[in-house]
Amino acid sequence: GRFASVSARQGLYNDDIFSILEDDDGNLWMNCNTGVWRTSLEQINAVADGRRASVESFAYGTADGMLSSEGVGGGIAGWKMQDGSLWFATIKGAVVIDPRRRDAMPPRVLIERVTVDRGPIAAGTPVRLAPGQENIEIGYTALSWQRPHAIRFRYQMTGLDSGWVEAGARRTAYYTHLPPGSYTFSVIADNGEGVWSDTAATLAIVVAPRLYQTWWFMGGIAIALIAVVWGSVRYRIAQMRRAQGAQQAFSRQLIELQERERQRIAAELHDSLGQSLLVVKNRALLGAMAQPGPQALTHFQEIGATAAQTLEEVRAISYNLRPHHLDQLGLTTTLGAMIEKVGKSAAIHITSELDDIDGLFPSSDEITIYRIIQESLNNVLKHSHATAADVAVRSHEHEVEIVIRDNGQGFSPRESRDQAAGPGGFGLKGIAERVQMLGGTHTIESAAGYGTTIRVRIERGVRRET
Numbered sequence: 295g296r297f298a299s300v301s302a303r304q305g306l307y308n309d310d311i312f313s314i315l316e317d318d319d320g321n322l323w324m325n326c327n328t329g330v331w332r333t334s335l336e337q338i339n340a341v342a343d344g345r346r347a348s349v350e351s352f353a354y355g356t357a358d359g360m361l362s363s364e365g366v367g368g369g370i371a372g373w374k375m376q377d378g379s380l381w382f383a384t385i386k387g388a389v390v391i392d393p394r395r396r397d398a399m400p401p402r403v404l405i406e407r408v409t410v411d412r413g414p415i416a417a418g419t420p421v422r423l424a425p426g427q428e429n430i431e432i433g434y435t436a437l438s439w440q441r442p443h444a445i446r447f448r449y450q451m452t453g454l455d456s457g458w459v460e461a462g463a464r465r466t467a468y469y470t471h472l473p474p475g476s477y478t479f480s481v482i483a484d485n486g487e488g489v490w491s492d493t494a495a496t497l498a499i500v501v502a503p504r505l506y507q508t509w510w511f512m513g514g515i516a517i518a519l520i521a522v523v524w525g526s527v528r529y530r531i532a533q534m535r536r537a538q539g540a541q542q543a544f545s546r547q548l549i550e551l552q553e554r555e556r557q558r559i560a561a562e563l564h565d566s567l568g569q570s571l572l573v574v575k576n577r578a579l580l581g582a583m584a585q586p587g588p589q590a591l592t593h594f595q596e597i598g599a600t601a602a603q604t605l606e607e608v609r610a611i612s613y614n615l616r617p618h619h620l621d622q623l624g625l626t627t628t629l630g631a632m633i634e635k636v637g638k639s640a641a642i643h644i645t646s647e648l649d650d651i652d653g654l655f656p657s658s659d660e661i662t663i664y665r666i667i668q669e670s671l672n673n674v675l676k677h678s679h680a681t682a683a684d685v686a687v688r689s690h691e692h693e694v695e696i697v698i699r700d701n702g703q704g705f706s707p708r709e710s711r712d713q714a715a716g717p718g719g720f721g722l723k724g725i726a727e728r729v730q731m732l733g734g735t736h737t738i739e740s741a742a743g744y745g746t747t748i749r750v751r752i753e754r755g756v757r758r759e760t
Contacts, residue, residue, distance in 0.1 A: 298342035305341075305348035307331035312365050313372030315380050317393040325365035325372055325382040329355040330389060350488060354391070357443045362386040397440040401485040403447075403495040407433040420498040423472065425505070432467045434495060436483035444486025451499075452478040474503035546731045553661050575601035617664065624652040625660045626687075629667060633685055636671050642700075643682045644671070649689040654754045659732055663696070663752070666728050670698040670748050673722065678702025678746060689754070696750040704740040725750075 302309050308326040315323045316335065323332045331353040340346035355363035365371060366383040373381045380391045408415050409431040410423055423430065436445050447461040451469060454477060461467065467479070480494040505511055578597040619628040626648055637644035655663065667685060674683050680702030688695045722738065725748070729736040734752035 300338050300341050300349065305351055306333065307351035307353050312367035313370075313382065315372050315374045317374075317380065318378050319393060321393065323372070323380050323382075323391065323393070325384075327364050327367075329353050329360070329363035330365065330382050330391065332393075352444070352486065352488060358441060360384065360389050396487045397438065397485050398487070398489055399439075399485065400489050400492045401436040401438050401445060401483045403434060403436045403481050403483045403491050405432060405434050405479075405481065405495050405497050407431075408497070409433075420500060423499070423501040425502050428471045428501070430469050430472065430499065432469075432479055432481075432497065433465060434467070434481045435465055436485075436491070438483075438485045441486030446484040446486070447481060448483075448490075449479065449481040452480065458482075472499075472501045474501045476500050542730055545727050549662070549728070549731065550658055553658070572601075572605060575605065620660060620664065621657075625655070625663065626650050626652050628664060629685075629687065632664070632668060633671070636675070640675050642675065642680055644685065645683075646685040646687075648685075648687045649694075651687060651689050651694055651754075654689065654694060655752075662728050662732055663694075666725055666750060667696060667698065669725050669728075673725075674698070674700045674702065674746075677705075680745065692753060694752050694754050696752070697747065699745065699747045701745045704742050704744045704746050706740075706742050 300306060307324075308328055308331070310326045311324045312327075313325055317323060317332075320335050321332045322335050322338070323330065325331075331351050333349050333351045337346060337349040341349055354360065362384045364385050366385060369383075371383050375381060378392070378394060380393065382389045382391070408421055410421070410427050411429050415421060421430070432449075434447065434449070436447070438445050446463060447465065448458040449461055449467050450458050451467075453475060454469070454472070459467070467481070477499040479497040479499060482491040482494045484490050575598050578601060617628050617632065619631055623631075630646060630648055633644055633646045651663075667687075671683070671685070674680055678700045680700035683698070683700040686695075686697040686699075688697075726736060729750055729752070732752050734750060736748065736750045738746065738748055740746040
C-alpha cells in the first residue's frame with residue numbers, strides 16, 4: 295500500500311476532521327467544527343491514483359435539522375450503529391443520520407426569467423435578440439423537498455460553451471456580447487445529495503446579425519472585391535495591350551519608314567549613280583579603242599576596271615537595301631535567289647524547299663518576310679558554326695510556316711537572351727519584332743551542341759494597317 299494526501303484543495307469540505315465513518319454504500323461520513331459531511335470513497339481513491347482531479351462533498355448543518363453544526367473532537371466523536379445509522383457528537387448533543395434515507399429524487403429545473411439588455415422578456419419561448427442586443431441574463435431554479443438550500447446547478451450555452459459551467463448555488467447565468475447565431479441554453483441541478491436532473495431545462499436563443507454581419511452582405515462585399523480586382527486586372531491587361539499595340543505600331547512604322555528610305559536610296563543608286571558609272575565605263579572603253587597609245591590604254595583600262603567594280607558594289611548595295619527582284623519576280627523567286635547567294639558566299643551547305651507564296655501578303659509584308667529569313671540566315675553564318683542549314687517555306691490553308699534549321703553548336707536560353715540584340719543587325723530580337731509586327735508567332739528550339747530551329751507562323755491573307 296501507499297499513502298496519498300487529499301485535502302480541501304481537492305474538494306474536501308474541511309481539512310479538520312474529528313471522526314470518519316463508512317456507510318454501507320461506500321461513502322465516508324465525517325464531522326468537523328462546521329458540520330457533518332460526506333464524500334465518496336471511490337472518488338477519494340480516484341484522486342489519490344490520479345484518475346480524478348477532485349471529489350464532491352455534501353455538508354449537513356442546522357438547515358438540515360441539526361441543533362448545532364459544530365462537532366466535538368476528542369474521545370469518541372462518531373459511531374456506526376448495527377442498523378447502519380451514524381452517530382456524531384456536537385456541542386448540543388448527538389446527531390443521528392440514516393444514510394439510507396437520502397433524497398434520491400432528481401430535481402426538476404425551471405427557467406424563471408430572461409432579461410435582455412436589462413429589459414425583461416417572456417421566458418419559455420424562443421428568445422430572439424434584435425441586431426445590437428448582445429447581453430442576456432437567464433434566471434433558473436429547481437425544486438427539492440428535503441434540501442433546497444443545497445441545490446447546485448450546471449449550465450451550458452450550446453454553440454458557445456465548450457462544456458458545462460459549474461454555477462454552484464448561483465441561479466443566474468450571464469452572457470455578454472453574444473455573436474450572431476442560434477444557441478440552446480441548457481441547465482441541470484443537483485438535489486443536494488449528488489442526484490442530478492434527468493432532463494435539462496432548455497431555451498432557444500437566436501441573435502440576429504447586424505447588416506454588415508449578414509452572409510449576403512459579406513457575400514456582396516466579396517463579390518464587389520472580386521469585381522474590383524477583376525476589373526483592375528482587366529484594365530491593366532487592356533493598358534498593357536494598348537501599350538504593346540502602340541509599341542508594335544511604332545516599330546512597324548519605323549521599319550516601314552526604313553524600308554521606304556532603303557527603296558528610295560536603292561532606286562537612286564540604281565538609276566542615277568549606277569547609270570553614271572556605266573557611262574564612265576563605256577566611254578573609258580571607247581577611249582581605249584580610239585587612242586591606241588600604251589600609256590593611255592593602261593589608264594583607260596584601269597578606269598574601266600574600277601568603274602566595273604564600283605558598278606557591282608552599287609548593285610550589291612541596292613540589292614541589300616531593296617531587292618529589285620522582289621518587285622519584278624515576286625517573293626518566292628527572290629527568296630530562292632537570296633538563299634542561293636548566301637549559300638555560295640559561305641562555307642555552309644544550304645538547301646531550300648519553297649512553296650509558292652506570291653500574292654499571299656501585301657507588298658509591305660513581303661519585304662518583312664524576306665528580312666526575317668535573311669536575318670535568320672545571317673545568324674546562322676555569324677553564330678552557329680554550322681556545316682549545313684535548311685530553309686523551308688510551306689503554305690497551309692490559313693497560314694504560312696517558315697522553318698530555318700541548322701546543325702550548328704546551338705545555344706542555351708541564357709545565351710539566347712545575350713544574343714537577342716547582338717551587333718551587326720537586329721539578331722533574334724529583330725526577328726521577334728518583325729514576326730510580332732506581322733501578327734505571327736515564332737519559336738526557337740535550341741540546345742548547346744544540338745543546333746537551332748527557328749519556326750515562324752504567319753496568318754495568310756490578313757491586311758495589316760500601319
